[in-house]
Amino acid sequence: MDAFTKIEKIGEGTYGVVYKGKHKKTGQIVAMKKIRLESEDEGVPSTAIREISLLKELRHPNIVTLEDVLMEECRLYLIFEFLSMDLKNYLDSLGKGKLMDPKLVKSYLHQITNAILFCHQRRVLHRDLKPQNLLITKDGTIKVADFGLGRAFGVPVRAYTHEVVTLWYRAPEVLLGSQRYSCPIDIWSLGCIFAEMATKRPLFQGDSEIDQLFRIFRVLKTPTEKLWPGVSQLPDYKATFPNWTNYNLESQVKNLDEAGLDLLKQMLTYDPALRISAKDMVGHHYFDKIENGVRPLFEE
Structure with missing residues (x-):
């Protein structure tokens, strides 16, 4: 020291x-x-x-x-x-009625996807992706922090400050008690972050595990065996879950173009086996036209 x-x-x-x-x-x-x-x-x-x-x-x-x-x-x-600004602070700093530049949203998503692909190829999961873990620089670079710490130390239920660790970005298979999760959990978290960059508000703001699940179900429908084979066998699945039957992701995320919405839907697919991978994300047509060097608006 x-x-x-x-x-x-x-x-x-x-x-x-x-x-x-x-x-x-x-x-x-x-x-x-x-x-x-x-x-x-x-x-x-x-x-x-x-x-x-x-x-x-x-x-x-x-x-x-x-x-x-x-x-x-x-x-x-x-x-x-050391980086002085994270994505959460940046979104909060944007002022009323101001949204992130769609070109910056795309550039950030592309950069984070590349980082996740790099780690997934090396069998390293993040496990706790959220806007506070994404650090930004003035020149338009975004970097993922805390990769792999979840495996080294476990992801606690409460931070050492006794603050509850946020559930907003947690994948449904984890919320339903699956022990056999893998790379798709990071893609789910990134989908939630993508939606939040586009709208400036968290997509699923649950305050308990069950509330978190129900908020997801209200937007993406309650999952069934047809939608997600094996879901009813997960430890915390209950046949008594309310049955929401409307899929209304579009109405929740209005600021994305068609390609962006298509990518988001694939990132927020219930069945982890069908959820898009980081490798396939990089080749998605949403990223066909990408502008590098788009800068955020912030003062250090």
Whole structure:
């Protein structure tokens, strides 16, 4: 830890306090994530250390770089490159009646999809994608933060601050108790984020797991065996779920063109086996005309 100076606390993440810091020798500004582990007395689990060291290999222009992993007694510090703005703050900063530029929505989605494809090809899931985990720069780059931490430390029900970890971006198979989830869970989360970039409001704002499911069902219909083979066998599925029968995604997401809506529908497909993959997303016609270098409007 001697190599870094803490400048200020900048936030509280899922796993612990995040500080802005500075490398004493180089002057590089970094984000220092202090990982608070469940069992402080036992030190850092070797599985977590193994997982985290793998994450240092994930180098991609749209992934926040894990620069270093430091141990201090029972505490683990993850040192990341520093970016000052996340997508949630950016959407909140846009002012009443102002939406994100559709070209920027497309550019951001394309960049995040590339990052996810890169990780999925290496068998790394994110598990907790949300606008707070997407960091942006002035030049129009967006980067995914916290890739792989879900596997290293588990995705807790509550953050260490006792704030409930948001369910808004969680895939239906996870909400229904499936233990056998995989890459499609990240695609679902990204679909929810895509809709939110287009409309500036979260698509499914549930405040409990059951409320979250019902909000999804109201927009995409209650899933049936025909729509999603095997759904009724999932641990938390109930035959008594209300049966919503209208599919009204279009009315919820009005600002997307036809190609965008087509892609969104494929991302929010119930059956994980039929949900579009990151690889197929990259080739979708929504991305036929893409403008690089579209910039967000924000002051640092």
